[in-house]
Amino acid sequence: MRTSLVAGNWKMNGSRAQIQLLVQDLQSNLAQLSSDIECLVCPPSIYIDQVSQALKSSIIQIGGQNCSEIAIAAFTGEISPAMLRDFGCNYVIIGHSERRLLLGETDDVIAAKFRVAQGAGLKPILCVGETKEQMQSGQSFLVVARQLQTVLTEVGINAFANAVVAYEPVWAIGTGLTATPEQAQNMHQQIREKFSNLSLDIAAKLRIIYGGSVTSGNARALFEQQDIDGGLIGGASLKARDFSDICHAAKSSMASL
Numbered sequence: 558m559r560t561s562l563v564a565g566n567w568k569m570n571g572s573r574a575q576i577q578l579l580v581q582d583l584q585s586n587l588a589q590l591s592s593d594i595e596c597l598v599c600p601p602s603i604y605i606d607q608v609s610q611a612l613k614s615s616i617i618q619i620g621g622q623n624c625s626e627i628a629i630a631a632f633t634g635e636i637s638p639a640m641l642r643d644f645g646c647n648y649v650i651i652g653h654s655e656r657r658l659l660l661g662e663t664d665d666v667i668a669a670k671f672r673v674a675q676g677a678g679l680k681p682i683l684c685v686g687e688t689k690e691q692m693q694s695g696q697s698f699l700v701v702a703r704q705l706q707t708v709l710t711e712v713g714i715n716a717f718a719n720a721v722v723a724y725e726p727v728w729a730i731g732t733g734l735t736a737t738p739e740q741a742q743n744m745h746q747q748i749r750e751k752f753s754n755l756s757l758d759i760a761a762k763l764r765i766i767y768g769g770s771v772t773s774g775n776a777r778a779l780f781e782q783q784d785i786d787g788g789l790i791g792g793a794s795l796k797a798r799d800f801s802d803i804c805h806a807a808k809s810s811m812a813s814l
């Protein structure tokens with residue numbers, strides 16, 4: 558059985574005071590969460606130390622939202638994967654569509670980030686997903702397969718034994734438009750099949766999580782799908798109650814599989 562993962566992507570939100578409250582509330586809401594689910598928060602990098610201190614004895618893990626594609630260099634403003642590790646991160650989000658589309662991150666840069674992050678001991682959460690136009694012209698899987706292939710070519714299939722794929726249709730991010738459970742399952746199944754062609758074992762163990770307007774209202778139906786192993790949560794991860802409800806939904810749907 559795959560252990561469900563629910564990750565909160567806080568994006569560029571929060572202040573010291575807000576984050577202190579959010580973390581306190583998360584700890585009390587998630588105190589009963591058992592070990593058959595992994596729960597992760599990804600704060601803006603400047604707040605990682607604050608969150609890491611506050612969550613020292615908690616089951617809630619910490620991840621970065623991005624890292625440099627170069628391990629060590631004169632690279633003003635960037636943060637290396639080793640620095641994220643140094644501050645207690647286990648995971649890092651790689652290739653989020655906001656970075657692909659707003660900052661021009663290419664598949665090649667994303668593949669390099671994946672490799673360097675793993676080299677530093679982080680588990681990459683590789684985001685893939687198609688835009689609305691690509692979806693409307695029937696290219697969804699073509700786009701996702703290309704995004705995955707660039708990384709597979711760079712690091713090889715075995716690297717995915719220690720990584721997570723997040724399917725996030727761009728048209729569903731922050732829009733309130735969620736993929737239906739069937740739409741999401743259909744894509745997740747195709748993604749798993751792509752990996753199965755290279756290694757049945759790695760494909761069976763690979764966690765493929767869904768992101769895009771997941772809420773406490775729609776999470777359960779999504780997580781009940783065979784190939785959906787949790788979620789990457791944006792807006793709803795900023796509200797402790799909503800995020801906790803989503804984590805609990807993941808736990809019980811995995812238990813019923």
Ligand code: PGA
Binds near residue numbers: 730791
């Ligand atoms: P959303 O964001 O849940 O606010 O749609 C998801 C994401 O961007 O990871």
